[in-house]
Amino acid sequence: MRGANDRQIKITHKNTPAGGWGSVRSLANILRREGVALDGPRTLTAQNKPNGFACVSCAWPKPAQPHLFEYCENGAKATAWEITKHRITPAFFAAHGVAELRGWADHDLEQQGRLTEPMRWDAASDKYQPVSWQSAFEEIGRELRTMEPNQTIWYASGRASLEAAFMWALAARLYGTNNLPDSSNMCHESSSVGLKESIGVPVGTTVLDDMEHTDCILYFGQNPGTNSPRALHPLQAAHKRGVPIITFNPIREPGLEYFSNPQSPIDMLVKAPTPISSRYHQVKLGGDIAAIMGIIKALIASDDGAAKTGGAAVLDHAFIADHTSGFDRLAEHARTIAWSALETRSGLSQTIMEATAAIYAKSHSVIAVYGMGITQHRAGVEAVQMIVNLLLLRGNIGKRGAGICPVRGHSNVQGQRTVGISEKPALVPLDKFAKRYGFEPPREVGLNTVDACEAILSHRIRAFLMLGGNFVRAVPEREAIEMAWSRLRLTVNIATKLNRSHLVHGEISYILPCIGRIEIDRQVSGSQAVSIEDSTSCIHGSRGVRRPASSHLRSEPAIVAGIANATLDANPKIDWDGWVDNYARIRAEIGAIYPDFADMETRMWQPGGFRRNIPASDRVWNTDTGRANFINPQSVEEDLDTAKGDRDILTMMTIRSNDQFNTTIYGYDDRFRGIKGTRMVVLMNRDDMARLDLDEGIEVALATATEDGVSRRMSGFRVTGYDIPSGCVATYYPETNALIPLWHYASRSKVPAAKSIPIRIVRIV
Ligand SMILES: Nc1nc2c(c(=O)[nH]1)N[C@H]1C(S)=C(S)[C@@H](COP(=O)(O)OP(=O)(O)OC[C@H]3O[C@@H](n4cnc5c(=O)[nH]c(N)nc54)[C@H](O)[C@@H]3O)O[C@H]1N2
Ligand SMILES: Nc1nc2c(c(=O)[nH]1)N[C@H]1C(S)=C(S)[C@@H](COP(=O)(O)OP(=O)(O)OC[C@H]3O[C@@H](n4cnc5c(=O)[nH]c(N)nc54)[C@H](O)[C@@H]3O)O[C@H]1N2
Ligand SMILES: [Mo]
Numbered sequence: 157m158r159g160a161n162d163r164q165i166k167i168t169h170k171n172t173p174a175g176g177w178g179s180v181r182s183l184a185n186i187l188r189r190e191g192v193a194l195d196g197p198r199t200l201t202a203q204n205k206p207n208g209f210a211c212v213s214c215a216w217p218k219p220a221q222p223h224l225f226e227y228c229e230n231g232a233k234a235t236a237w238e239i240t241k242h243r244i245t246p247a248f249f250a251a252h253g254v255a256e257l258r259g260w261a262d263h264d265l266e267q268q269g270r271l272t273e274p275m276r277w278d279a280a281s282d283k284y285q286p287v288s289w290q291s292a293f294e295e296i297g298r299e300l301r302t303m304e305p306n307q308t309i310w311y312a313s314g315r316a317s318l319e320a321a322f323m324w325a326l327a328a329r330l331y332g333t334n335n336l337p338d339s340s341n342m343c344h345e346s347s348s349v350g351l352k353e354s355i356g357v358p359v360g361t362t363v364l365d366d367m368e369h370t371d372c373i374l375y376f377g378q379n380p381g382t383n384s385p386r387a388l389h390p391l392q393a394a395h396k397r398g399v400p401i402i403t404f405n406p407i408r409e410p411g412l413e414y415f416s417n418p419q420s421p422i423d424m425l426v427k428a429p430t431p432i433s434s435r436y437h438q439v440k441l442g443g444d445i446a447a448i449m450g451i452i453k454a455l456i457a458s459d460d461g462a463a464k465t466g467g468a469a470v471l472d473h474a475f476i477a478d479h480t481s482g483f484d485r486l487a488e489h490a491r492t493i494a495w496s497a498l499e500t501r502s503g504l505s506q507t508i509m510e511a512t513a514a515i516y517a518k519s520h521s522v523i524a525v526y527g528m529g530i531t532q533h534r535a536g537v538e539a540v541q542m543i544v545n546l547l548l549l550r551g552n553i554g555k556r557g558a559g560i561c562p563v564r565g566h567s568n569v570q571g572q573r574t575v576g577i578s579e580k581p582a583l584v585p586l587d588k589f590a591k592r593y594g595f596e597p598p599r600e601v602g603l604n605t606v607d608a609c610e611a612i613l614s615h616r617i618r619a620f621l622m623l624g625g626n627f628v629r630a631v632p633e634r635e636a637i638e639m640a641w642s643r644l645r646l647t648v649n650i651a652t653k654l655n656r657s658h659l660v661h662g663e664i665s666y667i668l669p670c671i672g673r674i675e676i677d678r679q680v681s682g683s684q685a686v687s688i689e690d691s692t693s694c695i696h697g698s699r700g701v702r703r704p705a706s707s708h709l710r711s712e713p714a715i716v717a718g719i720a721n722a723t724l725d726a727n728p729k730i731d732w733d734g735w736v737d738n739y740a741r742i743r744a745e746i747g748a749i750y751p752d753f754a755d756m757e758t759r760m761w762q763p764g765g766f767r768r769n770i771p772a773s774d775r776v777w778n779t780d781t782g783r784a785n786f787i788n789p790q791s792v793e794e795d796l797d798t799a800k801g802d803r804d805i806l807t808m809m810t811i812r813s814n815d816q817f818n819t820t821i822y823g824y825d826d827r828f829r830g831i832k833g834t835r836m837v838v839l840m841n842r843d844d845m846a847r848l849d850l851d852e853g854i855e856v857a858l859a860t861a862t863e864d865g866v867s868r869r870m871s872g873f874r875v876t877g878y879d880i881p882s883g884c885v886a887t888y889y890p891e892t893n894a895l896i897p898l899w900h901y902a903s904r905s906k907v908p909a910a911k912s913i914p915i916r917i918v919r920i921v
Contacts, residue, residue, distance in 0.1 A: 167837070167853075167876055168830035171408060173429040174381030174388060176416035178827050179229040182815075186233050186822065191241030199239055199674065202701045203227040204386075206763055209674050210698035212238055212315060213817060215564035215691040216384040217364050220764030228385030229418070230814070233822055237653075238672040239702050242269025244654055249275060249284040258659045262629065262890070263821040266653040271669035272706035277661055284658075284667060289710065289718060292666050297722025299646045299664060300619060305332030305598070307618040309608050312338040312577050313625025314569025317673065317686035318695070319742040320712035321568070323735070324623050325576035325584075327720040330595055330727065334602030336577050339625055340569050341605035345905040346531035347562040348573070350540030354785050355553060355560075356778030357770050358583075359570060362523055362559035363692045364764070367394060369557030372519035374512075375403040375433065376444055376543060377529015377911075378563050381411010381828055382814045387525075387563070388415045392430050400515050403433040405529060406441055406809070407839070407880050410828040435512070440503035441807045441884045442533045442795060442912045447502035448542045449792050450509030453490040455517060455549055460491075470517050475551030479775060482786035486545055489788050497793040503881045521557030522547065529809075531562075532911040536902035541787040548784055554775035564691040565818075567673075571689030574768070575746055575753075579604045588749050593729045605631060606906040609898055612640045619646040620662070621719070623712065626655040626819040632896035632908045635868075650715050652705075655819065671709045675700040679711070680737035687743065687760045694765035695756060713742065803883075805861040806844065809911040810889035810896075819890050831876070838917070839878035839886040848917060850875045857918040858887070860895045868895050871920060885915070 172178055187196040202208030204218040204226040211218075211227060213234035218226065227235070248268060254277065257265065274292050275284035300308065310328040312321060328336050340348065348358035355361070367373075367390035380387040392415050395401060403412045413436065414429035439447050459470035476483050495506045502509070516522060524547055530539045544553070544560060552558040564570045576584050579602035586597045603611055609631050611617045620627070620641075628637055641647070644662030651658065652672050658665070671677055677684040677700055685699045710718070717732035735742045740757055747753045752768040759766040771777070777784050795807075812818070813826035813835060825832045829839075838858060840850070850856065857871035870892065880886060889910060900909045 163824055163833040165833040170830040171410040172828050173414035173416050174385065174411035174828060175418045176429060179418045182827060183229055183232050186236045190236045192236060192239055196236055196239060199701055200227055200232055200235060203231065203235060206761065207699060209700055210567060210688050210696050212567055212673050214384045215567050215569060216386045217690040217692045217694055218696055219364055230385055234817055235674060238674050240269050243705065244268045244271050246273055246286040253282045254659050255282055262656060262819060265655055266820055268654060270652060270705035271654060271667060273708045274669065275667045277665040292668060293718040293722040296648055296666065296719055300723045303618050306335060308333060309335045309603060309617055309620045311625060311627055312572055312623040314339045314566025314572055315624050316712050317568060317688060318571045318575050318746060319686050319739050320716060321572040321577050322575040322742060322746050323713055323716040327716055329589065329597045330724050332598050334579050334581050334598050336579050336602055337605040337608050338572055338577050339566055340573055342630060342908055343565045344531055344562055345907045346536035346902050347540050349905040350537040354541050354544040354787055355772040357772045359693055359770060360561045360691060361553055361770060361773045362561040363767065366523055366557050366559055370394065370399060370521050370523045371557065372399060372515060372522045373401045374522065374524045375401060375412060376526040377405060378525055378527025379409045379411060381409055382812055384563050391432050392417060395430060395432055400434045401432055402435045402512055402515065404437050404439045404444060404447060406438055406884050407886065408436060437504055437508055438881055440881045441809055443502035444530060444539050445535060445542045445789050446498045446792050447504050447509060448546050449490060449493060450498040450502060451513045451516065452546060454510040454513035456487050456490050471549050472551035479784050480548055480786055481781040481783040485788045486786040493792060501793055521555060522552045523559055523561055525561040525563060527563045529911055531907055532909055534902055534909045534912065535791050536907055537904045538789040538791065542789055545786050548786060554773055568688035570691060574689055575750065585749060592748060593727060604906050606898060606901055609637055612637065615643055617644060620644055621648040622657065623650050626657045628657045628660050629819040629890045632893055633898040634894040650712060668715050669709050670712050670715055671704045673698055673700060675702045675704040677711045684739045686739065687756065693768045693770050695760050696765035697760035713739065804916055805914050806883055806885045808885045808887060808913045808915045810892050811886050813888055835888045835891055836872050836874060837876040838873040839876050839880055841880050841882045842877045843882050845875060845877055850917060852877050855920055857920055858895060859916050859918050860897065861914040861916045862897055864897060870894055
């Protein structure tokens with residue numbers, strides 16, 4: 157095994173621009189490592205192409221006119237990871253017991269390659285042993301039939317197709333539960349809750365075309381260089397058009413500073429990367445609400461001034477009058493709040509907030525883009541709504557070149573919610589399900605991710621079924637969760653790669669390996685296509701191009717059908733096997749329940765996909781007031797996350813490196829941030845280091861600074877000086893998830909507040 161000790165650690169303290177030769181080299185290395193250096197590049201040419209496959213990495217939209225190579229470094233890495241030549245066979249599990257594998261690093265587990273056969277954990281030998289699909293389904297069905305439906309959880313990570321997701325949600329409801337949490341509960345649920353209240357849709361309002369027609373882009377807490385690199389193309393184009401791009405982020409993310417397009421020979425040769433952000437403001441962690449309030453305060457002051465002097469209005473009063481509700485309360489709040497409070501909380505000066513307001517006011521059409529830096533705080537929902545407030549002031553929703561753009565994570569996470577994976581029955585057309593399939597769906601609210609963790613900790617759950625993902629690694633409170641997990645009666649993991657969740661298992665545990673989206677999915681009626689919905693609500697067809705990693709694999713729809721057949725009573729209106737024979741039949745069912753999806757069979761092949769109806773994009777507001785709501789935030793000055801007054805308590809964000817996809821760790825380098833060979837760093841402001849007497853490079857422990865009687869502590873972090881606001885630190889996710897209390901989440905959305913964990917640095921003596 158490759159151990160941490162064999163790696164050379166090198167920290168250069170230098171940011172590298174996104175893209176460029178570094179990106180080309182990094183991709184070549186990974187293709188070589190996965191054994192696909194020769195045929196991998198051909199597969200990549202089908203990525204995000206009409207009639208090709210939709211990238212398995214992020215959810216950034218796929219343009220109608222794709223580039224010759226419509227993929228980025230990280231999308232290509234995700235492809236290489238899935239099409240790897242490496243395999244985990246039953247011989248691997250015979251050689252390595254589960255207790256031993258639990259000691260392996262996450263990277264090493266997934267690096268073993270694709271899972272190839274269904275496996276069942278054998279208690280006597282503590283090993284996973286091969287099992288037939290039939291007996292796997294029979295035992296799972298037998299067990300589930302003995303349980304109360306609400307004692308089971310049907311989790312989905314956001315990658316599975318619309319077809320698989322629809323079947324998964326339907327199977328869970330026929331079985332009798334709305335316990336359908338998904339990765340979105342840890343991600344953009346703050347958007348789903350916040351946007352629904354503000355503008356009546358739980359999703360963004362922009363499409364790619366808006367990027368081409370915008371006059372100004374505001375970027376809050378999202379890191380496109382690493383997490384949605386194809387966004388750098390439209391950003392680069394916008395920059396070249398002279399569009400101001402104003403970024404708010406505690407750290408200077410290289411992808412938001414400079415980009416060298418690896419697909420443009422000129423960019424690569426002239427060696428001068430294009431700047432991306434025209435202004436970069438290093439806001440304090442959780443300081444966005446205050447920063448935006450400052451911008452709003454400046455806008456309202458100018459508008460009030462103009463009203464007095466008879467000058468041109470700064471706000472779009474006609475839009476505010478015709479389309480919105482709640483303006484006066486917000487305006488009053490902005491007028492009265494003190495600049496000093498806003499400066500302290502945001503870490504930005506009044507001048508910066510006023511200058512941003514001036515640029516915003518000059519721009520006809522403004523887009524606000526955001527990500528986890530906004531949603532993963534205790535006030536995550538309010539932060540989302542604050543961005544909407546800013547946009548509404550000048551009618552920047554529902555006009556070309558403007559709108560709100562949450563950047564979703566997993567490639568189909570938004571789509572899974574659209575077709576029924578939700579713990580909230582109010583969001584699902586249950587009556588239609590009841591009518592079409594002749595059953596009474598459960599009506600009570602199910603468990604979201606945090607609730608599911610609580611229920612597991614209090615031993616109320618007997619079975620956990622996982623359609624993709626790595627739940628135990630992704631959630632907070634890792635130690636307690638791992639301990640409680642082994643008390644589960646049944647754990648079922650539908651997966652492509654081995655991960656920690658498979659090793660921390662229940663009394664009966666199965667690994668059910670599935671084919672990936674890049675692979676050819678052959679069923680009775682021939683090779684099948686699937687579909688996904690991107691961050692801009694466009695639905696795309698996707699067709700695999702590679703031979704499956706093993707002949708024993710089954711598709712996700714086939715596995716869901718296997719579990720459903722073994723668990724549920726026969727239903728004459730549902731032909732699980734027939735649906736699997738021909739996925740067009742599943743799409744017909746989706747279309748029958750969700751009218752937006754009618755005729756998706758042909759429309760999903762339209763270049764750029766087809767867009768669902770998003771009423772807010774047309775200024776139709778499905779909210780409680782029938783208008784777009786300005787929502788006045790409660791917590792502008794207050795820091796909900798970290799106790800005030802104690803300067804030894806720092807606020808920690810957990811971030812992604814350039815070499816990972818969530819809990820999948822491709823490697824130990826973060827090229828963009830100049831960190832090589834390790835992920836066990838704590839990035840700190842140098843003044844804080846001096847104040848706390850911490851030298852560069854020393855090893856420290858981190859302890860969660862909460863007073864709930866639980867001690868959460870991890871050691872082995874290397875102090876690393878970094879350009880980050882004082883009082884803030886950064887570590888990598890998922891390593892530090894053990895430090896996040898389960899109760900530390902966004903109010904109302906319950907998204908774990910993974911970007912604002914109060915911690916203390918503990919010297920090791
Ligand atoms: N290659 C790759 N691609 C991915 C993923 C991956 O792991 N690897 N993950 C996918 C998934 S599921 C998701 S959800 C997305 C995640 O994509 P992002 O939303 O970019 O998530 P993070 O990497 O967690 O980074 C959040 C950014 O917010 C900043 N930030 C943190 N706190 C604050 C704050 O209080 N205010 C502001 N303004 N900024 C803040 C951080 O510095 C960082 O730049 O990416 C998806 N795409
Ligand atoms: N501290 C901290 N915690 C976080 C976050 C953070 O920023 N900080 N981010 C949160 C976010 S935004 C998210 S989305 C969650 C992610 O949580 P999850 O979605 O649960 O985790 P992933 O790491 O994306 O799941 C990886 C696993 O998915 C399986 N897989 C990959 N492809 C497929 C496929 O095609 N089919 C199937 N069936 N399985 C597949 C593989 O076995 C792989 O091991 O983590 C959250 N946790
Ligand atoms: Mo995510």
